[in-house]
Amino acid sequence: DAGVIQSPRHEVTEMGQEVTLRCKPISGHDYLFWYRQTMMRGLELLIYFNNNVPIDDSGMPEDRFSAKMPNASFSTLKIQPSEPRDSAVYFCASSLERASGANVLTFGAGSRLTVL
Amino acid sequence: AQSVTQPDIHITVSEGASLELRCNYSYGATPYLFWYVQSPGQGLQLLLKYFSGDTLVQGIKGFEAEFKRSQSSFNLRKPSVHWSDAAEYFCAVAVGGGADGLTFGKGTHLIIQP
Numbered sequence: 001d002a003g004v005i006q007s008p009r010h011e012v013t014e015m016g017q018e019v020t021l022r023c024k025p026i027s028g029h030d031y032l033f034w035y036r037q038t039m040m041r042g043l044e045l046l047i048y049f050n051n052n053v054p055i056d057d058s059g060m061p062e063d064r065f066s067a068k069m070p071n072a073s074f075s076t077l078k079i080q081p082s083e084p085r086d087s088a089v090y091f092c093a094s095s096l097e098r099a100s101g102a103n104v105l106t107f108g109a110g111s112r113l114t115v116l
Numbered sequence: 117a118q119s120v121t122q123p124d125i126h127i128t129v130s131e132g133a134s135l136e137l138r139c140n141y142s143y144g145a146t147p148y149l150f151w152y153v154q155s156p157g158q159g160l161q162l163l164l165k166y167f168s169g170d171t172l173v174q175g176i177k178g179f180e181a182e183f184k185r186s187q188s189s190f191n192l193r194k195p196s197v198h199w200s201d202a203a204e205y206f207c208a209v210a211v212g213g214g215a216d217g218l219t220f221g222k223g224t225h226l227i228i229q230p
Contacts, residue, residue, distance in 0.1 A: 043220040104162060104165060109157075110158075110159050
């Protein structure tokens with residue numbers, strides 16, 4: 001398996017522009033997570049999906065952020081309009097729920113966003 | 117809500133020396149515990165995990181961790197570090213087996229001296 005695939009790896013944009021980050025989870029995984037990593041706040045869970053349905057979006061900073069999962073193999077995280085404080089590395093992770101409850105998250109390589 | 121504390125922001129160790137990275141968690145019941153490693157510009161890679169059973173767990177790359185309920189700790193150890201171990205290490209806790217995501221500590225940056 002190719003693992004969790006994220007694109008783009010790097011994005012530089014100007015304040016006010018729309019940004020779309022993409023994620024392809026591992027085939028067969030039924031959970032998908034979006035995390036944000038910054039020096040100040042560390043790794044924060046933004047939102048997660050189970051079987052393509054958003055379960056908890058309480059970590060989404062504000063209405064400028066939205067996430068979708070139209071099918072089991074694709075998810076997007078959109079920021080519109082973007083602001084400099086959104087600069088961070090955004091990680092996607094997926095996992096498979098097991099009867100034992102032993103979920104293990106596999107992370108993608110991340111998308112580094114810089115908003116000027 | 118659960119939380120994770122990694123008290124050491126940076127640790128410097130000589131190559132070949134032993135390593136212990138500290139992790140304390142706050143949660144009412146026995147949590148699911150993880151250690152991940154992040155190399156520069158990379159994603160997070162799972163080193164090891166504890167769900168139940170033997171409190172000493174073995175992971176990849178020669179790492180091990182010990183769950184101590186009385187101390188609410190899950191410290192990571194390695195008997196002899198290699199220069200390639202230089203990275204950021206994250207301890208994480210989950211409830212519900214991680215199905216609702218992981219809560220991460222702030223990380224410990226490991227520097228290896230030649």
